[in-house]
Amino acid sequence: MTSALSEQHAHSPSILLVEDVDFNREIIALLLGGQGWRIVSAESGEAAIAILNKDRDFQLILMDLGLPGMDGFAVCREMRADPLLADVPILFLTAKIKDEDKIVGFNAGADDYLCKPFNIDELILRLRAILRRARKHARLQQGREGVEAQLPIIHEVSLLESRPNGRSNEKYRISIGDYILDTRSYELITPSHGKIRLTPVQYELLHHLMCHPGEIFSPGRLLDEVWDYPSDTGSPDLVRVHIKNLRERIEEDPRTPTFIRTVPGYGYTVGLEFEIR
């Protein structure tokens, strides 16, 4: 059945499903297979790594967090350390989880969490959005190697925050205040923590905020524009935890952030000149 499926879906997105409970794995694989995706299943973290070492052509990993032996975080870290797998999005399935544990996952490179028990339609909507984002990301990567695909966006920012220094790589940099985002290396230069390599989701979130300095984004709008989630998909909680995590990494004092600011009742912004208290 597996080989018939893989032939049938030779050009469809491939999803690696990692889940230790047989019943869950089989039902999820069946329902997702109905979407026309190629689903490959693994029953443990170790099995997932073995599959990934042979077949790197996955567009998404859907992984249970609690696995016997190597858990989801460990698989995630191993993938992020491999340049060929570093960008593959990972959606975790998990029982109720605390913010602190979510942050561990986001720092390991997870894209999102879906708490069990979940609705299959919600899962499918999120997977579609993540696959769309991954395609967009891949196109940007290809564009970067040729012409400067990102120039129009960066031009807009450099008008506001002009920092000419004559270096040719300046066009790949977005700077606001003392923070400089390098759009080629995904690194952020911060005034208090030096250079930080962002995970793909952290990068996309910060890139979006920095490309619109002074604009205030509600969590719902960020879910739509960064995560590409249709309205009512995904939780504002995802945004809140990612922002919290980013602040921990980049702000001098994360409890009184001066770069990513909260505008109470509205959302988040970077590059606002005035004090919001």
Ligand code: CA
């Ligand atoms: Ca489990």
